[in-house]
Amino acid sequence: MTELLKRDYVVSSELGRGRFGVVSRCVAVDSGESFAVKSMDKRVISAGDSLDAQCLLTEPKILHLLSPHPHITTVHAVYEDENDLYMVIDLCSSSDLHDRVVSRVVPEPEAASLMRQLMQAVAHCHRLGVAHRDIKPDNILFDEENQLKLGDFGSAEMIREGEQMTGVVGTPYYVAPEVLAGGDYNEKVDVWSAGVVLYVMLSGFPPFYGDSAVEIFEAVLRGNLRFPSRAFQGVSTAAKDLLRRMLSRDVSRRFSAEQVLRHPWFNIAGESMATG
Template identity: 35%
Template sequence: GRHAISHPKCGTNMFLFFSNSGAFSEVVMAREKATGKMVAIKCIPKKALKGKETSIENEIAVLRKIKHENIVALEDIYESSNHLYLIMQLVSGGELFDRIVEKGFYTEMDASRLIKQVLDAVNYLHSMGIVHRDLKPENLLYFSPHDDSKIMISDFGLSKMEGTGDVMATACGTPGYVAPEVLAQKPYSKAVDCWSIGVIAYILLCGYPPFYDENDSKLFEQILKADYEFDAPYWDDISDSAKDFISCLMEKDPKKRFTCDQALQHPWIAGDTALCKNIHESVSRQIRKNFAKSKWRQAFNATAVVRHMRRLQLGTSFSSSINSNNPPPNPQSRAPVRVRVSNCTVKSELLDDDQHPVLPPSSF
């Protein structure tokens, strides 16, 4: 719907004209009235933050710290009595898989260029002491609809800053992309991101996941053993260099696994070993076939899976929550929520929750 966010204390008005609601938050596109600049606003009801305060505080702290051309930027924060508003850089090119399917021509070289951008961004994060912990195709977005658009990493809700004194051992991530050491409930490091990039590269070259089973227990057993193959005929036209690159990232032992810096120097990324043969037909067919399965689009707490191998605790990734039928939380059952934002100024009380008049189309 179309709504105006305005307040006498606020220097600019935001005119909202498109929204996508999830169980945890709403993301809207907006135009800044003063400049005409388009942004995305993540609108989070404070009543939905109960129990998730640490996650949103962490996401804000991480986003405030980073600035990279391939990472969606946090531009500002507003807070009202009932909502928290994250003003984000707008990316309008769509999800990675959707663009690949829409292409008429797609090669190993295209996949190599995509992965290089991801490696550059994640290498930057790692140099800043940040581990993303939830890298997956749904969190890779194209900046614009143009054919030469760059790729952008989004969603830092599960990211973690190293050196905070906490040992990273919390099992989190998304089924199929999570590293073996995470499922094994062992302390882990930034190497978990490198594993996830390997999984993404695997999918980009064949269109199906390296690990899959309808039974959750068997799925995680495959991952724990790093039990994957380059199946014929799907990998027959893929170079040995690409397979070697993936194997270096999808190495079970995190100490032997390639770092982002090492991966950036691999011939498949830095050299000319990526083939230029069109693999669009086979890859797009497999993507359409395999990634309609919602299980691959749901976040989870892997500790519960390891302990019980039956229970998945669903998370709140934007892509998996759009179609959620969960009832809204009862505000009367929740205590007031306070969000602490470190190292930045929150523009408190700039937005009036009760004054969002619906605007006619002629207002735009």
Template identity: 55%
Template sequence: MYDTLKDSYQLFEEIGRGRFGTIIRAFCPNSAEFVACKIIDKSGLTDAQDRACLEKEPKIMSLLAPHPNILKLFNVFENDDSLAMVLELCEPTTLYDRIIKRPLSEPEAASIIKQLLEAISHCHRVGVVHRDLKPENILFDSRNNLKLADFGSAEWVSEGGSMEGVVGTPYRAYNEKVDVWSAGVMLYIMLGGIPPFYGESASEIFEAVLRGNLRFPPKVFRSVSPAAKDLLRKMICRDVSRRFSADQALRHPWILSGGEANPID
């Protein structure tokens, strides 16, 4: 596989590591562009579920292309031992790196969440649920455009269908609106700098989700507008039937105003 990969791309330094492999900066002579090459050693994967995720990810990414807020997959190289995915190269800092520094202003957060909701909406329209939305999976290109990445845990689901199991962060209840819940959690953290639910373990956080209402501590959310809080309540809603879809969230006044602090009528 490496020989075939090197025939098409010039490989440079390692720029990151994921759960399954290494990410290397590479150059494509045909397009004269730098790319990211995610190389996975399949021989070390003994878990059948992990292998299934690897096989599924490039298929799902190909199905979702093209979309301006979803990471582009350019090429796939595979043999019995290795898998290499050639991806759009993004900046080294993720959304996680941004939000650990400081809470974001409402216009900053609105710009990010709007792009994320656009990506989620596109996924849901073609029957894909990401299932592992978290700040580390939100990347940005050199022009500051959001790119949703890491579809290893994604699933296809039929319209009105549901899924079982727990994946990623435990802020979940299962149909495609799980992605809206997770996006709402990220928006809460962007604006407040803290997560909406606490616990020492995944199970404790899950219990906090089940028994607790969404709260906005005055010390942290004093300057956050009623419109932003209204959207958060509708995204982080335990009742899935009342929780916003991605399209509904995109039509909310706070999103449409670009995060202007307008009150909800």
């Protein structure tokens, strides 16, 4: 651990561990404020896939570009030594959206509040030329004040307006069909993934599924969107309309993040919250 990091922060308990490093709690020496520090082992990264190395080493750069935003994990400092890269970021609670939806269906007003926060984050990314490429409940975090924070930009990519991306990245249930098809794609892959998140919140299960990764991918590529009555009987017509527009296989017809935020469902669900 670098002397500069130890000078500025007191690092304590481990919060989590991944393929490339560890996330630990830390406290700023000057303010006493709590943060998380994400350490990434550069030796493990460089020995692995070159795409992994490129993505993980650009994550601090991307987070600096996006910060500050109320619904995106903020990077507060970056340190580096011979073996490791350290990134001091917002401290989020131990629960993520996956923990919150795994055992219950989310009521529409609550789902609208969460989706508005998520899409504000996604729209901010897209305005600055960043595609997240791995939106899923596990990467949707909550800070100490219960504000939603989009995190883990390890698969993110910076793109100029009108440019396309390549490469199969993402998570089986949430990845967009054009990613799996192996061709070029744009930032609307994030809207698809967010649409899957919304579907899961409202129904309790993903729209495209199978017993193996291959079967899930086949279902995603077919993109046959259905609303089973047993799960969607109480879901509003407006919510289903928004889902159809977010989960359109035709990318040219799929909503942008900004269009999602302008959809009337947010007002309808908000009014339901106010009167409920």
